[in-house]
Amino acid sequence: MPDEIRILGINGIPLLKKGDDIAKAILDAAEKQGTPVVEDDVLVVTQKIVSKVEGRVYRLSEIQPSILAKRLGRKLDKDPAIVELVLRESRAIVRMSGKHLITETRHGFICANSGVDVSNVSGGDAAALLPVDPDRSARDLREQIRRLSGKNVAVIVSDTFGRPFRIGHTDVAIGSAGIAPVLDLRGEQDLFGYVMKVKETAIIDELASAAELAIGNSNEAVPAAVIRGFKYAHSDEGARKLVMQRKNNLFR
Amino acid sequence: MPDEIRILGINGIPLLKKGDDIAKAILDAAEKQGTPVVEDDVLVVTQKIVSKVEGRVYRLSEIQPSILAKRLGRKLDKDPAIVELVLRESRAIVRMSGKHLITETRHGFICANSGVDVSNVSGGDAAALLPVDPDRSARDLREQIRRLSGKNVAVIVSDTFGRPFRIGHTDVAIGSAGIAPVLDLRGEQDLFGYVMKVKETAIIDELASAAELAIGNSNEAVPAAVIRGFKYAHSDEGARKLVMQRKNNLFR
Numbered sequence: 001m002p003d004e005i006r007i008l009g010i011n012g013i014p015l016l017k018k019g020d021d022i023a024k025a026i027l028d029a030a031e032k033q034g035t036p037v038v039e040d041d042v043l044v045v046t047q048k049i050v051s052k053v054e055g056r057v058y059r060l061s062e063i064q065p066s067i068l069a070k071r072l073g074r075k076l077d078k079d080p081a082i083v084e085l086v087l088r089e090s091r092a093i094v095r096m097s098g099k100h101l102i103t104e105t106r107h108g109f110i111c112a113n114s115g116v117d118v119s120n121v122s123g124g125d126a127a128a129l130l131p132v133d134p135d136r137s138a139r140d141l142r143e144q145i146r147r148l149s150g151k152n153v154a155v156i157v158s159d160t161f162g163r164p165f166r167i168g169h170t171d172v173a174i175g176s177a178g179i180a181p182v183l184d185l186r187g188e189q190d191l192f193g194y195v196m197k198v199k200e201t202a203i204i205d206e207l208a209s210a211a212e213l214a215i216g217n218s219n220e221a222v223p224a225a226v227i228r229g230f231k232y233a234h235s236d237e238g239a240r241k242l243v244m245q246r247k248n249n250l251f252r
Numbered sequence: 253m254p255d256e257i258r259i260l261g262i263n264g265i266p267l268l269k270k271g272d273d274i275a276k277a278i279l280d281a282a283e284k285q286g287t288p289v290v291e292d293d294v295l296v297v298t299q300k301i302v303s304k305v306e307g308r309v310y311r312l313s314e315i316q317p318s319i320l321a322k323r324l325g326r327k328l329d330k331d332p333a334i335v336e337l338v339l340r341e342s343r344a345i346v347r348m349s350g351k352h353l354i355t356e357t358r359h360g361f362i363c364a365n366s367g368v369d370v371s372n373v374s375g376g377d378a379a380a381l382l383p384v385d386p387d388r389s390a391r392d393l394r395e396q397i398r399r400l401s402g403k404n405v406a407v408i409v410s411d412t413f414g415r416p417f418r419i420g421h422t423d424v425a426i427g428s429a430g431i432a433p434v435l436d437l438r439g440e441q442d443l444f445g446y447v448m449k450v451k452e453t454a455i456i457d458e459l460a461s462a463a464e465l466a467i468g469n470s471n472e473a474v475p476a477a478v479i480r481g482f483k484y485a486h487s488d489e490g491a492r493k494l495v496m497q498r499k500n501n502l503f504r
Binding site: 004005097100109110168169170171202207212213214230 | 260417
């Protein structure tokens with residue numbers, strides 16, 4: 001039998017709100033479904049429940065859109081309150097075309113609408129913003145899991161991003177803790193002794209995508225998954241390591 | 253116990269060459285390691301072994317670089333024979349900067365060097381090009397597996413691509429057969445009854461990334477993996493569905 005990697009969705013996590021203990025909710029749900037968290041698991045948690053417990057949810061009816069937000073809202077056919085939140089969360093507008101508003105977030109991520117999201121929040125009147133510091137969110141969650149269970153796990157906070165050159169979305173890591181974000185094979189020899197010049201695998205993004213297969217889609221009942229049996233290097237670096245510097249970006 | 257998705261690397265596939273039966277090699281290796289292929293498995297095969305059995309490997313010393321290839325080779329500090337192959341495989345040069353040559357391939361993929369690759373081929377003197385029609389490669393492999401084993405599996409041909417806005421590479425699907433490439437949730441209701449406007453999950457790319465976790469890195473001994481327990485929709489569409497039309501591309 002080969003080594004095998006398992007992806008386990010965690011069912012039965014209750015709807016969480018600001019201040020709730022997300023670590024406890026996940027540990028309890030995993031235990032209850034018969035798959036308690038074990039040492040070296042990779043726990044992938046979707047951004048939205050992290051944002052909720054961190055109080056990053058805003059009622060759209062309470063947002064005062066700026067003049068710019070109102071103007072862009074008309075242009076893009078978007079709710080000006082949402083545009084206002086998008087602008088507050090952004091460092092730069094990268095592209096604007098049709099109904100698309102691609103921004104660079106405060107963290108340096110380039111994505112649609114600064115990651116501001118109205119689905120699965122509360123019926124369209126509220127929007128969830130990305131965590132202020134998703135690497136810190138991941139570290140806190142990892143630490144709290146260790147405190148409650150004694151287990152060391154890697155934690156990834158995932159979100160769903162589009163890709164500039166391919167149709168469709170995949171989940172990527174916006175925050176991580178306890179795992180090296182990149183597996184760097186530059187300089188290693190391949191099977192024929194050829195030294196590979198370029199190969200840096202974005203491990204945490206691949207793990208986020210793998211977890212999404214179990215997390216699925218519109219059903220918030222599964223906002224987290226565990227990946228078990230994957231060997232990874234430990235690291236204090238976070239997902240910010242995957243943020244591309246503007247000067248290295250060929251497509252800005 | 254929740255449903256679980258398993259990722260199984262297939263060890264012990266021999267080095268293959270032009271004309272070899274890739275389906276038989278995979279079925280034998282999977283059987284031998286105690287994990288025979290079963291109905292509805294998703295089989296992910298890396299591009300390179302597909303290219304090899306399809307004879308898409310060229311000796312660099314036998315390539316006559318054009319004047320353009322020589323000039324770009326000097327500019328980019330690349331072997332002009334490799335640049336020649338890159339140009340032959342491309343429909344357009346999308347970006348050229350420093351040592352980077354980003355092209356649109358004959359298939360419409362936008363990636364570095366048209367996917368031309370010298371690692372894990374034969375010590376640096378040969379280069380593997382992408383399959384001419386990776387969706388057809390996937391269909392042929394799926395059909396041959398059905399013929400030999402009686403099992404219906406989905407097949408994905410994967411390759412390693414960089415991302416314009418994020419550091420590091422992930423594996424994506426360049427060919428597929430027997431599986432819907434995209435899970436389209438547009439128009440479905442979320443947990444709160446809000447109709448989701450945008451959510452099209454690039455399932456086959458997520459599966460390719462998940463498989464890469466088992467396939468690993470420089471070791472060609474594991475050029476394929478099976479993903480078991482993932483529920484997918486059957487489809488005759490191929491991975492070409494993920495190719496973005498130039499007119500919809502905000503970053504060309």
